[in-house]
Amino acid sequence: MNCENCGAPLNPVPGRDYLFCDHCGSFHFPIANRDGVRLLGESSNMVCPICREDLVSGTVDEVKLLTCNKCHGILVPSWNFYTIVRYLRAEYAEKDRPPRPLNKEELQRGISCPSCRQPMDTHPYYGPGNVVIDNCGRCGLVWLDFGELDRIISAAGRDRGSLL
Ligand SMILES: [Zn+2]
Ligand SMILES: [Zn+2]
């Protein structure tokens, strides 16, 4: 990603969810999408399992992950996924959204792990939200399609809003 001010490449500020321009000294604050993902845009050596675009870095609540600029899917280490879900659900201040039924067709999809290229395990997520997730046990990675994290965070449950 380049600086809006001078066009020089922006660098993520370590441990933060915004970027800094070393050339002109300006900051850039990416806007979060529906899943809460802020794009940092550093390239990675992995490609999107759906559209084959290069995955780039992003954050959710300052936790780093990889995301696809095209389909907005998310690739996140399992441990970070659980951290994100736990904290965001505890922080969540909006009303519960009514649950949507699980889309069984999604269970038929087969995608490959962006890291080891082996088939990912596609299964219903056992937490809230009625979503289908893909994970690779070997690499400890979880793939979420756009909108799935939002559904997981906004589904009803006693753990929601517990930090308020
Ligand atoms: Zn600049
Ligand atoms: Zn994609």
Ligand SMILES: [Zn+2]
């Ligand atoms: Zn893998």
